[in-house]
Amino acid sequence: MDSVILIGGGGHAKAIIEIIEMRKEYHIVGITDNNQDKMEKSISGVSIIGNDGILQSYFQKGIKRAFITLGTVADTRARIKLYNMLNEIDFELINAIHPSAIIASSLAMGTGNALMAGSIINVYTTLGNNCIINTGTIVEHDCIIEDHVHISTGAKLAGNVKVKEGTHIGIGAIVKQGVTIGRQVIVGAGAVVLGDIPDNIVCAGIPAREIKRSGDSEIR
Secondary structure (H helix, E strand, O other): OEEEEEEOOOHHHHHHHHHHHHHOOEEEEEEEOOOHHHOOOEEOOEEEEEOHHHHHHHHHOOOOEEEEOOOOOOOOHHHHHHHHHHHHHOOEEOOEEOOOOEEOOOOEEOOOOEEOOOOEEOOOOEEOOOOEEOOOOEEOOOOEEOOOOEEOOOOEEOOOOEEOOOOEEOOOOEEOOOOEEOOOOEEOOOOEEOOOEOOOEEEEOOOOEEEEEOOOOOOO
16 A cells, blocks of 8 residues: 655545545555644644654655645635645645545646545636635536635535636535636635636625735745
């Protein structure tokens, strides 16, 4: 059985550990986390073995696969930085797919993605890298989900929706068919998106309206 190292300890890590253990495809060697208070502790029986500075040494020891178990609350940039760091080391990022997820055979998918329990991705959708498709989310036909997107629990995307890089769609949000949501957008919980949303916007409400800018658009 191949080994995998996890990056980020918290609630999302618990869910990913369960998925990996259910699928029985990988042995988890441990979790890294930069919070010193978590050192020598464990999450769901998996030890936190050090901070992110040890990742290079584990790669050199032969652990070639990794997965980002840091979740996001709106801001996806921390996950993006981890993704870029793992790519620089040359880790292979696995996908973590819950057995209850329903995935069309025509899905085109990258790496490092979490498809959580009860999520549905319909036909001819494209899913990038390092995305979270959270519990009970529905992504309908012909959608394009770019890299580093988090679609939160229970959100629903109708057909032909495009979600650009680094965007966070809040819990229970609904997106009308054919809508494009820009880069580094935050869609509030329960929002109903009826029209296109430009880059770097925080929007909320029914229908969703701009509240403010979402901050620095640069992704490092």
